[in-house]
Amino acid sequence: MFTSKTVGLSLAITFATFVYAAESPNLGTLASAAEIAAYDLTVMPDGTGLPVGSGSVAQGVRLYTEQCLACHGTEGEGGLNDRLAGGHGSLATPAPVKTIGSFWPYATTLFDYIRRAMPYTEPGSLSSDEIYSLTAYLLYINGVVDDEAVMDARVLPEVVMPNGDNFVWAYEP
């Protein structure tokens, strides 16, 4: 039943919502540029967020062998954990293999992800130069760049991934 009591209640709720929106607690403190820089780990597809530094495929081979191979296998295959290379042209077959080279749409994601999460047991331990080197190496073993490649904040966002234009957004803002 819709009584005068329930009318009163719903009015009170409306009023409370209004006051709450108009008078927000405002208990956040202004973050300084230095504080933001300390938190910010995101690399955007256009390269926003990439740090200064650079790294080559040759440097990447050495780092990969020391720090990644045990879990991800020789040249990114046959390891304990995620396969990082191969599978090209397999996506529309009955046995698709999704790897950096066969699947990933953006090369910037590699820098973003290695910096935040790898190596698995010691994330955050690599320098920017080392991450650029590993990114270059992983792109190389996937046939995306050649063995002379050097990655930095200018080059990496321009790398075109083989499967890059094969994605459809199911959500458009």
Added chain:
Amino acid sequence: MSDHDSTVTQEHSGGKLRARITEPVELLPAAGNGLLGRRSFIKAGLGAAGGIGLMQAVPASAARPGHMRSPGPGMSEYGSPAPAEANVKRIGIGSQRGTTGSGASRSPLEHLHGIVTPSGLHFERHHAGVPEIDPASHNILIHGLVKRPLLFSMDALARYPTVSRLQFLECSGNSGTLLAAEPPQLSCGELHGLVSGSEWGGVPLAVLLDEAGVLPSARWLVAEGADAAVMSRSVPLAKAMDDALVALYQNGERLRPENGYPARLFLPGWEGNMSVKWLRRIYVTAQPAMTKDETSKYSDLQPDGSSLLFTFPMAVKSVITSPSPGLAMQGPGLYQISGIAWSGSGRIRRVDVSADGGKSWVQAALDDLVLPKSLTRFTSAWRWDGSPGVLLSRAVDETGAVQPTRESLMSNRAAGAFYHYNAIQAWRVGEAGEVNNVYV
């Protein structure tokens, strides 16, 4: 035992479903293989229990068993389940080879009741284990396309007006084992337990974003966790402004560490991975960041080799939790078929149940609380005559979306597509009362 019993009718009053007991009626078959009308479900259950009670002989010592002869232990600071329930625990626990923290554990759905999962049994999905976070030194940064970049301490957040909602969280990889060519012989929780329901309490993210002052060019935000994987996902600003929470509470207490203590994002109805745990940063942007967990993972391969990004809402789904594998039938007679249904698009409108593999269906009763983007409990009375049968449940949500059959779901699915499996589950009840997973 008499089939005459009170019936229960259901009325909609003010949008809430209420059960009312009226005169006795007969429990009449409503669909094939012994399914009874939903109007008779509650009293049928009581009748069955009463019948069993009367038939049991009462031993003399039962008049005053040991626990009635001396006082029991006293009060405790934090209670635990009864010792006899020690078998009710998370199941299907697995992690990537060589790791302990990159994996999942599942809710034992077959042992749970109602629509709230005890916090300690909520499913887990971690990418680098559970971080131990000191709330006194944890902050959430909001920055990017905002007028004022702001840092919020946990003490500050606790002073905000909060909202609480009973809603489900489901990993989009839930039920993925059912893509296997042969039906895996696992329990209900092992198959479908990457879904749980909780009362989530916290501060609407919109309130914090408004304080920071979102700029007109903003369309997305990147949410980031404080675990060792610094897990991050891009979230549409529209969702953040609609019903996103910075959750601090779960089922009346602070979040459990494995569910994001001291603060997590909670995005009602959307794939679980986006509800970033151990929330440390909200980066307001014009574009998505294309993180590893929204491109390499949690994207959906299509049969033509293309892939969908950003398949956010969890589709309409249901599963019968009892009977289910491991819960053997105790001989012919009256049973309550019970299960959960949910949809990321709103309320559950109805659930139909079949006991003959889909030849005939009866509408199940929905328990009292039918809430948007929440687990909804359904029940249906079943008189099992001891012959084999196949139990199914099929949910429909308030948008009219119908849970698909496995056949239709598989018919236009790429071989490597793993996420968002919401097909109808079939349980075969055999003559010996055993229950098995089958494809129909």
